[in-house]
Amino acid sequence: MQSLIGSIDSSTTGTRFTICNLKGEQLSYHYITHKQITPHQGWLEHDPIEILNNTNECIKQAYKKMNGLHKLVTIGVTNQRETVVAWNKQTGYPYMNAIVWSDTRTHDICQEYLNKHPKNYFQQKTGLPINTYFSSYKLKWMIENNQSLKDDLNTGNVLFGTIDCWIVWNLTREKNHLTDVTNASRTNLMNLHTLQWDEELLKQFNIPKSCLPQIQASTSNFGTLKIDEYEGVPINCVLGDQQAAAIGHALFHEGDCKNTQGSGLFIMANIGQEIKISEYGLLTTVLYQKENEKPIYAFEGAVESGGQLFNWAKDKLQWFDNWEQLSQSTVNTEDNGGVYIVPAFSGLFTPFWNFDATGTIIGLSYYTTKDHLRRAILESVCYRTKDVIKAMELSGIKINKIHVDGGLTKNKELMQLQADITQKKLVYPEIIESTASGAAMFAGVGLKLLTEQEIIQNMKVQQIYEGKKSYDKQYKQWELAVNCALQFKKIE
Numbered sequence: 001m002q003s004l005i006g007s008i009d010s011s012t013t014g015t016r017f018t019i020c021n022l023k024g025e026q027l028s029y030h031y032i033t034h035k036q037i038t039p040h041q042g043w044l045e046h047d048p049i050e051i052l053n054n055t056n057e058c059i060k061q062a063y064k065k066m067n068g069l070h071k072l073v074t075i076g077v078t079n080q081r082e083t084v085v086a087w088n089k090q091t092g093y094p095y096m097n098a099i100v101w102s103d104t105r106t107h108d109i110c111q112e113y114l115n116k117h118p119k120n121y122f123q124q125k126t127g128l129p130i131n132t133y134f135s136s137y138k139l140k141w142m143i144e145n146n147q148s149l150k151d152d153l154n155t156g157n158v159l160f161g162t163i164d165c166w167i168v169w170n171l172t173r174e175k176n177h178l179t180d181v182t183n184a185s186r187t188n189l190m191n192l193h194t195l196q197w198d199e200e201l202l203k204q205f206n207i208p209k210s211c212l213p214q215i216q217a218s219t220s221n222f223g224t225l226k227i228d229e230y231e232g233v234p235i236n237c238v239l240g241d242q243q244a245a246a247i248g249h250a251l252f253h254e255g256d257c258k259n260t261q262g263s264g265l266f267i268m269a270n271i272g273q274e275i276k277i278s279e280y281g282l283l284t285t286v287l288y289q290k291e292n293e294k295p296i297y298a299f300e301g302a303v304e305s306g307g308q309l310f311n312w313a314k315d316k317l318q319w320f321d322n323w324e325q326l327s328q329s330t331v332n333t334e335d336n337g338g339v340y341i342v343p344a345f346s347g348l349f350t351p352f353w354n355f356d357a358t359g360t361i362i363g364l365s366y367y368t369t370k371d372h373l374r375r376a377i378l379e380s381v382c383y384r385t386k387d388v389i390k391a392m393e394l395s396g397i398k399i400n401k402i403h404v405d406g407g408l409t410k411n412k413e414l415m416q417l418q419a420d421i422t423q424k425k426l427v428y429p430e431i432i433e434s435t436a437s438g439a440a441m442f443a444g445v446g447l448k449l450l451t452e453q454e455i456i457q458n459m460k461v462q463q464i465y466e467g468k469k470s471y472d473k474q475y476k477q478w479e480l481a482v483n484c485a486l487q488f489k490k491i492e
Helices: 048-065 107-116 135-145 147-152 163-171 199-205 241-248 307-316 323-332 370-394 412-422 434-446 452-458 472-487
Strands: 003-010 014-020 026-033 071-079 084-088 158-162 178-180 214-216 235-240 257-261 265-272 283-288 296-303 340-342 360-362 401-405 425-429 461-465
Touching: 003 048, 003 163, 003 241, 003 434, 014 048, 014 434, 026 048, 026 434, 048 163, 071 163, 071 241, 071 434, 084 135, 084 163, 107 135, 135 147, 135 199, 158 163, 163 178, 163 235, 178 235, 235 241, 235 434, 241 257, 241 265, 241 283, 241 296, 241 434, 257 370, 257 434, 265 283, 265 370, 296 370, 307 370, 323 370, 323 412, 340 370, 340 472, 360 472, 370 412, 370 472, 401 412, 401 434, 412 425, 412 461, 434 452
Parallel strands: 003 071, 071 235, 178 214, 257 401, 401 425
Antiparallel strands: 003 014, 014 026, 084 158, 257 265, 265 296, 283 296, 340 360, 425 461
16 A cells, blocks of 8 residues: 655645645645634734644545545644744643734834844844744743733743644644744744754743743654544654745755745745855745754745735725736736835835835826736735845855745746746746645655655646846836835824
8 A cells, every 4th residue: 555645734824634645746635724813903813722623624534535545654744933822731722822923013022122132133043133023022922911821931831832833732642842943943042053942042031941842853753643533643744834845846955945925925045054144134044954964054035925915905905806807917017107016014024124114005196007006016026026036146045946836826927027027937836735745745754755856856847937028127116115115104
């Protein structure tokens, strides 16, 4: 009987359980969305119990869809990063909802640090700037604002973790409180050099080490499942979602680059075994670590708004009804009519790291039509991609091509625009669920069923987009629009 591999992919919008063969080809899957809870402006929460229930249900349904006997030998877990959960070890219940990566409630906490330190103060240790994005600030907020958690903090009953950690603790027989180096590297609490929690940083944020999970290599033993359908199957891999997508694209060589385009955009490039700190606003993060081997690091650029921008324009402003209408704007107009849209709904991430930047539409005139506005939305995502690629190349990493995946990449007009504006070759794979397949295949690596070379050989390309038109002049205009978004101030 053929050995099969699987993955739990717990993303910002929902949970997917996938069963695939050793080539990463999907045989069965089930997907369930979870509620996006917004109690205040700028806040975003998820219910950890709902995520856990959905995970169990996805596994059950994907199992049923296999219609009979099959041999699942290992699974990987991949997840939205930075999002944090706090729960009680005795009861197993969360103290509150998970605070999601894009939540900006920690603005004031970050500002306190910025009043004392430059924004790159922690970067030599963690690779990360001071920003609401990262877990340490969210955990500090939880401790300061949840009385039950605060009371229990030093009793040994409080457990903290990112979503991978919550899933592993709940689904394993051993109730393992574990995370991997890729998720830990996004907390702003792990030292990139030691790959362990940093004592000085824990003191800075008043977080007891006993509350945090043990950090392991991405391919290692995270425990065995206690689910009826797959009782005893080992979890041999945990990866942050962007790192899993990178594995799905086989980014095993220095300079290999991918751009996952969903609600936000996440651009990652392999920089090898040496830690490099960028002076151009890039994050340094762990790309992956195989057990008993040195880690591989990456530069990463995070773009705050991709699909979220399109949803806003469609649902809130009714600028278009469907994707076809949005795409048609590139046919109806030769250019954006001088209109630029900077999607700084939660500030601007890479390379600016300015959470006071404001969403901006500039260049309007009586000549402006809805098609110009629609095209400006599409171009916006491409210009923000170019901002990050430019920073990578200024930081010494030559990018020749960009592997792409995520929901937005299904739009051919957007991909062609992106190839034009970045002047890079875009590689669109045959297996578009790169995150799920990447986590499953790396679990196969963890169980010695697969090698990196075999993952590279399994990569099949569906389409390549190449730049046909230069946007150099328009990009200079875009940079002026970004300056406006950075300089606009709200009067208190």
